[in-house]
Amino acid sequence: MTLRLYDTATRSVRDFVPMTPGQAGIYLCGLTVQSSPHIGHLRSAVNYDVLRRWLLHTGFEVTFVRNVTDVDDKILQKSQEQKRPFWAIAFENRLLLDRDYRSLNVLPPTYEPLATGHITEMHALIQSLISSGNAYAAEGGDVYFDVSSFPEYGALSGQKPSDMRSAGDAPDRHKKDARDFALWKGVKETEPDDATWPSPWGRGRPGWHIECSAMARRYLGDEFDIHGGGLDLTFPHHENEIAQSKAAGLGFARYWVHHALLNLGESKMSKSLGNVIDLDSLVESGIRPVEVRYYLASPHYRSRIDYSEEALREAAVAYRRIEGFVQRSVEVVGPGRPKTVPPAFADAMHDDLNTSAALAVVHDTIREGNTALAAGDEAGIRGALTAVRAMLGVLGIDPLDPAWDNSGENGNDLKPVVDGLVALALEQRAQARARKDWAAADSVRDQLKNAGIQVEDTPTGPRWTVGEH
Numbered sequence: 001m002t003l004r005l006y007d008t009a010t011r012s013v014r015d016f017v018p019m020t021p022g023q024a025g026i027y028l029c030g031l032t033v034q035s036s037p038h039i040g041h042l043r044s045a046v047n048y049d050v051l052r053r054w055l056l057h058t059g060f061e062v063t064f065v066r067n068v069t070d071v072d073d074k075i076l077q078k079s080q081e082q083k084r085p086f087w088a089i090a091f092e093n094r095l096l097l098d099r100d101y102r103s104l105n106v107l108p109p110t111y112e113p114l115a116t117g118h119i120t121e122m123h124a125l126i127q128s129l130i131s132s133g134n135a136y137a138a139e140g141g142d143v144y145f146d147v148s149s150f151p152e153y154g155a156l157s158g159q160k161p162s163d164m165r166s167a168g169d170a171p172d173r174h175k176k177d178a179r180d181f182a183l184w185k186g187v188k189e190t191e192p193d194d195a196t197w198p199s200p201w202g203r204g205r206p207g208w209h210i211e212c213s214a215m216a217r218r219y220l221g222d223e224f225d226i227h228g229g230g231l232d233l234t235f236p237h238h239e240n241e242i243a244q245s246k247a248a249g250l251g252f253a254r255y256w257v258h259h260a261l262l263n264l265g266e267s268k269m270s271k272s273l274g275n276v277i278d279l280d281s282l283v284e285s286g287i288r289p290v291e292v293r294y295y296l297a298s299p300h301y302r303s304r305i306d307y308s309e310e311a312l313r314e315a316a317v318a319y320r321r322i323e324g325f326v327q328r329s330v331e332v333v334g335p336g337r338p339k340t341v342p343p344a345f346a347d348a349m350h351d352d353l354n355t356s357a358a359l360a361v362v363h364d365t366i367r368e369g370n371t372a373l374a375a376g377d378e379a380g381i382r383g384a385l386t387a388v389r390a391m392l393g394v395l396g397i398d399p400l401d402p403a404w405d406n407s408g409e410n411g412n413d414l415k416p417v418v419d420g421l422v423a424l425a426l427e428q429r430a431q432a433r434a435r436k437d438w439a440a441a442d443s444v445r446d447q448l449k450n451a452g453i454q455v456e457d458t459p460t461g462p463r464w465t466v467g468e469h
Ligand SMILES: [Zn+2]
Pocket: 028, 029, 030, 212, 237, 241
């Protein structure tokens, strides 16, 4: 079995055949950092992290590039509103984004290029598009891509040029055709000096689309394996990336993977609509980052998630069941060494990353493991535990992954303190029991319970958990 992925460009599920055997190059459109991330953004990160982990698990070397757009209209608008430099706003939001990625155990990218750090590469690409007759400099220092010069324009999103809307990124009167899009934007009077760079066409800043073409080329070469992003980026962003790169003679992406969005009610989550749910607010409501990740990774990446608190809480309960099995098993047989995943799990993941079918295998294995636990069958427990941990590792949600120890970054940094206090209370309880003061021992347990900590006695000593199980 090999991995099969749905490729938007061919509208079919295709065998993944890498350019170089054993290696995979992935470019994922990252965020424009005009605000902090919401869970829709985090879904994107989690989905591609699962793809990456599956490739790693099946022996690939993966080069994973996720860019940051750190200058654009929205950031400049914020900069004006807040009377602060655009780069201060961009950097502040990058830190928040990084923190959320770490909290959700998203592996750091191999490279994380910033748009403002790759102006030279963009100039080179724009220059070659002008030379080949695919782009033209216009009034006001703008440079536009000439859509009519690229016959395949519209192929990715399945549109006829005649049905397309205006690019809307500059007054149409500056362009040969309203659908032409900006590669370079000449400086406007209202824009700050520090958000412009010199260029052969005058001072200005890059258009959004050219950034990704230039940065993908810089880190993955003229042609690479997989380009990812949200379904909402198919047009115009990805259509334009293809036009720029292919018109410049580059092979560009061989597979186009798009994930479905996370909606709140009927609409896409967005700051401008004021319907945003972020990781901090979920953690404050008592859902841990690992449970958020489980919630985001459970549906197939091409299925839309309609956010509901109820579904999120159900996911948290399901995850706690998985965690409970892992804890109980570890107490009997130790953590073991997770290695291979069951064939049914591999089949599900190879089948266009069918995480919901893959999780069904996790739950089946846990059922078998629970039977082994009830029977005291240590070999059975060990087999189920190592299989479950291997599968959870691929999904990035192994409860024993040390990454979760500091998931406290989003508000739960009291964990070491709580650990220490509970250990102290349990020691007092043990001392009370040793002197046969049962009333005092029970009182410690009851007080812990009142504080939301459940204590359970096991053959290897007391085990405690936070919350109700
Ligand atoms: Zn992009």
